[in-house]
Amino acid sequence: MTTLAEIPPTTIHSPSAASRITSIALMELRIIFRNKTVLLGAVLMPIAMAVYFYYFGAEQMVDPESTAIMAGLTLMTVALLGVYLTATTTMATRREELFLKRLRSGESSDTVIWLGMLAPIVALVAGQLVIIAVGFGTAGMDAPARPFVVLGVVLGFLALCATAGMLTSIYTPSAAAAQITTLPFFAVVFASFFWTAFDDGVETLARLTPGGALQNLLLAGWGASPLDLSTAGAAAAALLAWIVVPYLVAIRRFRWEKR
Secondary structure, eight states, rough: OOOOSSSSSOOOOOOOHHHHHHHHHHHHHHHHHHHHHHHHHHHHHHHHHHHIIIIIIIIGSHHHHHHHHHHHHHHHHIIIIIIHHHHHHHHHHHHHHHHHHHHTTSSOOOOHHHHHHHHHHHHHHHHHHHHHHHHHHHHOOOOSHHHHHHHHHHHHHHHHHHHHHHHHHHHHOSSSHHHHHHHHHHHHHHHHHHHTTTTOHHHHHHHHHHHHHHHHHHHHHSSOOOOIIIIIHHHHHHHHHHHHHHHHHHHHHHSSSOO
């Protein structure tokens, strides 16, 4: 006869942080794919842009500089709409639905919840960019001279849009309000991207803006400008700062419940 003392204790393993992130990400991905508007945009927008560049973009990409600028405009458009706007809207909506509050009442840490919410958005946009890159290549776009620099810039800008979306969502009371609260950052990124094209004597300052850092690094990636510490190094540091600073501010001020 087996006594209770002879029965080995049962060890209960709690899910790891990676499994919790995956679980939240899959849950969020299912919600995204149930939204027909988001789904159509995720599929049709990159295909439409790829087709556009196939038929009309080749004549504009005549040298490394114009190719880098075209790539930057495309990256900004897709990432700001697909990651920044979607992240802002998603966080605001999930807060209003008390979904974030329920997630936080469990065992998942704040970082796990944020990563789980943002990972599917970033992954979806990364897939769109792959499709668009194929369209670029088919249109005759030259491959970047430093592909790892370009890859790092793309991933960095996606992360920038994600953390900026976290921060903006704090001041966004609803999904409808996201159309207004995201406009200032849209304007800053696009304006600073074009600002670097002017020889106005403040190129160093322009390089520290999100759009300026993006353009300088893409130019270096395509070989249109040198890859040195004074220009590309400063731009890389600025891009990293634009990722980290919004995140640090967001984790201090983030709201988990609706007002």
